[in-house]
């Protein structure tokens with residue numbers, strides 16, 4: 001490849017990783033690998049300035065705005081940070097600073113680098129006005145309603161605060177909360193979340209703020225932006241913000257020299273494992289605001305700050321055996337069973353191998369000496385093989401071609417990384433996985449029935465699918481291992497009670513691929529009963545707000561299966577709810593049928609989510625962007641000026657909250 005081709009290839013690759021990381025919250029390479037590729041691209045671009053391009057990943061913040069929220073322009077741009085991995089790089093940075101500032105005294109604030117999702121909060125007269133994600137740095141998603149559910153974000157400030165300012169920080173998920181969430185997920189037969197960072201960022205983008213409120217998110221703040229904030233250094237500003245009621249971590253320290261900065265790094269490289277949340281490094285900032293201003297910004301980062309990243313911890317051990325797991329949806333995950341080794345404070349016995357390609361790429365074999373790394377993921381991964389230690393008789397790994405549980409030949413769909421066992425109705429872990437999901441807390445929430453009992457009931461041949469639960473009798477259950485009279489009674493009672501669960505949760509419980517809690521709600525509201533939904537075509541499904549092609553296809557194919565229809569019929573006969581209740585229906589009309597509405601700004605009487613719910617309850621569709629297809633723009637206070645201009649130019653009627661209420665009366 002010549003330099004131009006190489007540059008283009010790297011840009012394409014990095015754009016893709018950015019998309020996976022920021023938009024899908026599901027990266028496929030480690031941060032270190034990403035940073036190294038970015039540095040490689042940077043060096044190539046510097047050596048070949050003729051190929052400069054302002055949309056290169058080196059020139060812009062990696063995020064994007066999503067389509068699910070109102071897009072709002074940042075009053076002050078949100079930047080990224082330059083990265084460094086060594087003390088030499090830090091010393092170079094200090095030299096560059098002095099080249100601009102001259103031989104003057106420079107002090108630094110050192111803070112931990114919190115690993116979560118960037119947020120910018122605007123306060124006016126002490127009230128939280130708006131919370132925006134970083135987005136692409138110029139504009140972000142308005143996630144105010146979601147952020148308001150985080151208890152450490154003050155809604156009303158104390159003391160002597162400026163009339164208007166922005167404060168920036170990171171929404172994070174503390175480790176204890178993250179582990180609790182995952183325990184629950186695993187218990188309910190779901191795959192655990194990958195790491196706290198992606199989960200925090202994903203939580204922030206949920207459409208339903210009631211779900212956000214259930215997540216133990218926290219918000220740590222680290223920067224004030226605005227005019228006349230009443231201090232001349234960054235460190236003083238942090239202290240002030242603390243007095244106004246913000247959660248500013250106490251670890252921040254003022255350092256008078258580079259040596260003091262190094263001491264801070266030494267300390268936290270060891271003690272970071274004792275923190276209640278994850279940190280992947282330290283951020284070093286020039287303390288004097290005057291000096292910050294003089295230093296200014298590059299295309300994507302401030303010159304006055306730099307991140308120092310801790311090395312991810314690695315350990316070397318032997319891969320004893322590769323085994324394969326089958327998930328609820330039939331997805332196969334290869335697992336490396338390791339000789340136990342100590343890594344970042346915990347003993348590691350297993351590592352994820354992701355999929356067949358990953359194994360082939362690293363040519364990983366049983367008996368190999370491998371390097372494992374813990375980079376935020378709960379399950380560590382194998383990042384390299386020491387070929388010099390490979391045993392003489394080593395054999396290349398042949399990926400399984402039949403299911404380890406039911407021996408059905410595996411399938412792999414075009415463009416998918418994972419192999420699947422297609423035997424969804426006969427493969428034991430898929431069957432029990434679906435039952436686990438069915439009984440889980442957010443689905444049918446069946447009291448007295450746990451994962452172990454499900455396994456037992458299945459093993460004893462008492463249940464083959466979730467409908468069988470409703471035919472169980474106490475007499476059948478009592479003889480089971482560790483089942484007392486009382487617990488058998490509770491179990492049967494719990495199952496009988498579950499018929500009261502509302503339609504949208506029954507729909508979620510069915511375990512249709514891609515139909516999570518939120519999607520189930522949307523579908524229930526749109527189709528009102530299962531019969532209408534069963535008859536829906538892919539085309540009609542994609543007309544529903546928030547339902548994309550992938551979901552539509554999955555819903556249609558689920559209901560096409562004769563076996564699934566039979567099970568639904570049975571469940572219906574047992575009395576489960578397959579339509580919205582009278583009360584739910586009463587609140588629903590067709591007054592906005594066929595209409596698409598865009599909601600923007602802050603409203604007097606309704607929260608934005610309530611307004612959206614009213615639109616949907618009345619048969620309308622909520623969209624986030626204005627087009628010629630928009631029927632109305634419902635405008636509140638502080639609506640973005642670009643939305644108004646666009647609506648006016650397209651002739652879209654702009655209505656107030658009151659006028660909207662008249663529409664649905």
Ligand SMILES: NC(=O)c1ccc[n+]([C@@H]2O[C@H](COP(=O)([O-])OP(=O)(O)OC[C@H]3O[C@@H](n4cnc5c(N)ncnc54)[C@H](O)[C@@H]3O)[C@@H](O)[C@H]2O)c1
Nearest residue numbers: 017018021027029030031034080081111113114118222283
């Ligand atoms: N693995 C992948 O595929 C992939 C893809 C894209 C990006 N990434 C990773 O994401 C990172 C780049 O993301 P980025 O642009 O958000 O930069 P960054 O995370 O390296 O640094 C900038 C961010 O740090 C945060 N931050 C945390 N604590 C801070 C503090 N005390 N002061 C100031 N800021 C603080 C802020 O949110 C800020 O936006 C890199 O580490 C990169 O490896 C990985």
Ligand SMILES: [Zn+2]
Nearest residue numbers: 403406421427
């Ligand atoms: Zn199988």
